[in-house]
Amino acid sequence: MSNPAQRANKLFVQTFGTTADDLYLAPGRVNLIGEHTDYNDGFVLPAAINFHTIIAIKRREDDLFRAVSDVYPGKINSWHFGQEDQVHPEDDWVNYLKGFTSALAASGLPAKGMDLAVVGNVPLGAGLASSAALEIAFGTAVNESSQLRLSPLAVAQMAQRGENQYVGSASGIMDHMISALGEQDHALLIDCEDLDSEPVPIPESLSLIIVNSNVPRGDFDAEYHLRHEQCEQVADHFGVESLRHLELSMLEAAASELSDVNYRRAHHVLTENRRTQNAAHALQAGNIAKLSELMAQSHASMKDDFEITTPEIDTLVEIIAKVVGTQGGVRMTGRGFGGCVVALVDHDLTDAVVDAIETQYQAQTHLEPTVYLCSASDGATRLDDELYEL
Known part of the structure; x- marks a missing residue:
């Protein structure tokens, strides 16, 4: 079976008839301890896990975004930057992408459009932050392709803002921060009030x-x-x-x-x-x-x-x-x-x-x-x- 990067490239070529420029990855997460504390400005101790969302992208010179997922191959979702319109429940996964670009536009940050193909292996509906992995992979791609120079923490904050204000989910910052800032073989102690974080090694044993x-x-x-x-x-x-x-x-x-x-x-x-x-x-x-x-x-x-x-x-x-x-x-x-x-x-x-x-x-x-x-x-x-x- 092809690996996720190969699958993302293949889906991109099949959908858009050309090769992708770059591939971006973001992990899901598991929270070791600290539950329902994030939206109370408390402490959490999550770890990024080796299940990921991968996005193949090609930069565009206009403001159009076109997205396809391996969950719905052949269905292209499109929108213009800053013109995300209302949430469409039937386009559940795409709303997380639109939320990010909506948050960027509301912040006065410009972004060029892109074509993108999304694949992943973060289990869906299991509470392992598949939506945050999608948002952060996409946000990282937009940040770099449009040369916005946002820090990983700022990408996480933008993703949370989009999820809160556009998607309408009252999520805390934990999922987005750990997907953006995770470290191999470490958990991350996050203070959800001031957004300080400290890597905590997980013993090899x-x-x-x-x-x-x-x-x-x-x-x-x-x-x-x-x-x-x-x-x-x-x-x-x-x-x-x-x-x-x-x-x-x-x-x-x-x-x-x-x-x-x-x-x-x-x-x-x-x-x-x-x-x-x-x-x-x-x-x-x-x-x-x-x-x-x-x-x-x-x-x-x-x-x-x-x-x-x-x-x-x-x-x-x-x-x-x-x-x-x-x-x-x-x-x-x-x-x-x-x-x-x-x-x-x-x-x-x-x-x-x-x-x-x-x-x-x-x-x-x-x-x-x-x-x-x-x-x-x-x-x-x-x-x-x-x-x-x-």
Whole structure:
């Protein structure tokens, strides 16, 4: 089977009848710890993963963009820069591209058009940031081809702005930053308030395992937005800009002034911020027993305080936790209500973990899991088009 770079080039030639100028890549991500803290200006600890979106592009001299995806081969979507019009639900993936160019235009930055072909292997709908990988690969291509000289962080901010204002998704900055700034063999501790980031090495002794529960997710967007609103309500109650500026002692002292639900939502965010910083320190020090404890606490908080896990997700976490004990950590990752769990486990236990998942999860839930053995990868880049192997 051809590699993604070859597939992108082939799709480009088939669609536009000429060869591409360049190839750009951006990774998906997994969040090791720090869930629902990003839009509360808190701390997150994601890693870019070796699943990518790749875009083959050819620069144009006008302002027209023409895009095709291997998901819908033969269907060319087109728009003019600064004339993105309204969102079209049937053009779901293209809206993320239009969002980026819309944000550029609104910022007063010029951009030349391009023809582009998109391929990728980031699992869709699994909570591994396939949309951010698409936005950042495209944004990096536009930035370089139009010589805008934006930093990777500025590309991430532009992508988030487009997703928030054009697509209408209230996403935080985490997905875009890690896709743009990821470092091989490292996680990234991100402060979502001031956008500082610090690479945190993942010990060579650990395997990074992601397991898709394949739980049907339903309308989880509504639940996500509800959690967002509940956190804002607590921040408003205390007169602070975000939960980042609320001390846990203040929350606990005023518990009677809040509904039980809103108290628990805020309690998760405040304690998760502490756990995330402590987890980064534990990872840096190679203290896997401490990391295991913190990831277990994070999952319990998502289950009890934030109420975003499912019985199937909890089962998956329990299966893995029984195998790894203190020699690794496991928790749900992503927005919740299905999706994936992430595990960092001692290499020697990798086969035992995979075997336990494959023999126990389906028997208990009647769902077949999908297991991904991953590695932490670099962020977005332009590719040398001769060789690219995952």
